Amino acid sequence: MKIFLMMLIGILIVVIFVAPLSLAEEAQEISYPEIDGVFNEEDFENILFVENLDMHIAWLVKGENLLFSVKSIGKGWVAVGFNPSNMMKDANIIIGDVKGEEIIIEDHFGVSNTGHRKDEVDNILQANGSEDENFTVLEFVIPLNSGDDMDQELIPGNKYKVILAYHMSSESLKIRHSKRTSIEIEI
């Protein structure tokens, strides 16, 4: 009986004190300081100015994750799509909009050459953003390999086609871009 009671107390200690600690550690693991909502070139190893869109992008691989920052001259939504097979099809699209303090960001998938829709599983690990009268900044973290069919596996050191788009004013994620382009980058 005494042994049983001691075992019970031991289990309770683990459940009450140790389990929440390990959960907190897990949550902290994806709290990257670079994702502060401000486009800061010093925070990222790779920086690119995409001239035809007047857009700045920056990215960095940390552990199993990709940290990405994009600064658009639009006030509406902004999006980045990784590894499409053709036009927008099959791209893992991260699309979002910043409205004052509020950030809307969604994990989408290119379902056709000119269409995309929300993933069944949202694999955005961390996000932040900011805006003023001249720009919108969206920053996010995604896993390099989420294991989700509606994402794209990214292998560091490899080159990928990346699609970029934004809307000058619309916050509706369903309204077609004001401008869009595709580039190739090394992750």
Ligand code: HEM
């Ligand atoms: C919001 C809903 C969207 C609609 C209705 C839409 C619709 C279209 C249409 C009709 C085209 C072909 C005409 C054109 O070139 O402009 C197109 C092309 C394109 N879209 Fe979208 N789009 C949307 C979102 C996006 C997003 C979020 C991205 C980027 C992440 C994107 C990237 C592109 C690119 C790069 C092309 C050109 C592809 C090529 O010519 O190879 N689009 N889109």
